[in-house]
Amino acid sequence: MYDFVVVGVGPAGARFARRAAQQGYDVIAFEQGDLGTPLACSGHVSLDVWEFVPDEHHDALFQNDIRGARFHLGGADSSAHPFYKSTPISNAIDRVHLDEVLAEAARDAGADVREHHTVTDVTEHRDRVTVTARGPDDSIDVTAKMVAGSDGPRSRVRDALSLPEPDEFLHGALAFDPDPDHQDFVDVHLTVPGFFAWRIPRGDAGVEYGLAAAPGEDVAGRFDDLVADYGVDVEHRCSGLIPIGPPDTVTSHRGFLLGDAAGQTKP
Template identity: 65%
Template structure:
């Protein structure tokens, strides 16, 4: 319900950013009867800075019919290489589809449209430039097509990505690290079922993703301070390709110590809801968005504690174990080769859940090779 206070409309929630986290939260909070306005600085989904490689769980977060529109390719496993394209490949796979390559711009548009259909007021071309927490509401300064406006909300959801302005405005901690990711594309159709992973980049990896009719994607991410362009060119030279279309973005490595203040909370990349061993954050952000919608009452700031507990229960163990998995990217090449040779074959691991490394399904898959 929206009320006017001192002549200014009071929203239950103002959401900053219409990426997957913001749109998912807006849709769920609206469905629970809250008045929600979403401010998106540009056009939803643009600019692209993501591979859109996700587990098949994605379809439980999208409206009916989205899979037909967004699916580009189905993936059953990965070929891991300790070095470039000519080095030995170690195959890890399931006998079923484990992940999908999807149209990421289309995903954002689909999720924002679903939020709008649920009743959220999604406003493109609206940049949040500042916010101030008051005793019983938050003032949100927005640069809109009509000029500078002030909006009021009982609470603000900062879903504004890795370099979150909301996080900075309220003094919440930055992620431990911001990796720099680069993507480049070639046009030849490729619908094979394997992605390639190359452990050639310091403390991360490079990848090749077949995107069906949409072509092939080459990408990598490097820690801050590394020459990401030189790394990318050396990687694509190894494949003998020239990528004409390129884009780049940041990947936050968390988790954060705190993502809530008195009336502001962060979701998604802004909160470090991301897998440290792959950089994937679409599913984690939407999972945390559901935690927020289920636990936060905009009239009761004490419920923000319940949100902190809920997302940590869902994600924190997997994020922490993800750091451990990432440590393997820095092992000496000979150790990596030996480890991959030992474990290659069919796996039972869920790509979003490193804790499933210790599942009965994974143990059965490993033992079946012996």
């Protein structure tokens, strides 16, 4: 019997798996596809990300220092309200590679991390939890003392444990302009109902454009308008859900939620 089975190996799941393994617990972790894909999250992070990234991976992950933001009440040409500091306050990073690095760190700590394993069933018992995962060749049943659900906004673990959903889900869209941009500020557009749009310069990696809004607000159309206003051609479009409002509880008798599954998103 394992101590923990972790469902979902994004940053939250990988970091928990690593820390638990470092403390001597037996950990198995399942990721349904390739690590870091499909991309559905911004690569703009606070500086404390480096506290749990192995030092040797800093240069491969780092893309740009961010020292401030310009807040807009209109489009790209609208007047901006700047906020700026002399030292970096956040970083742009390679978001896909971050997942890969954190998962490998969990492996190095002793966690059994398995890609291409889709969890199809979670059953909570008085003294254990059983998890069924479908792999490339067959299905396996795992027994553990606890299950950690870090499997995203539409968490299968959350449903199986009858835990409440976050208050709402926003629909987010991302895309990238490949032209390098080393500016040290982000642009934030406060014109999207209930949320905002953004532009993040990522050094040699180009520029990230993104937008989120409540379902039904024509996110795709609003996103097209945003990039058209900047006059750029974007590629690698992707989308995902952003949970807003943590639920009243994220724990059950033999399970708990982490990250997006728990509505734990940055403010």
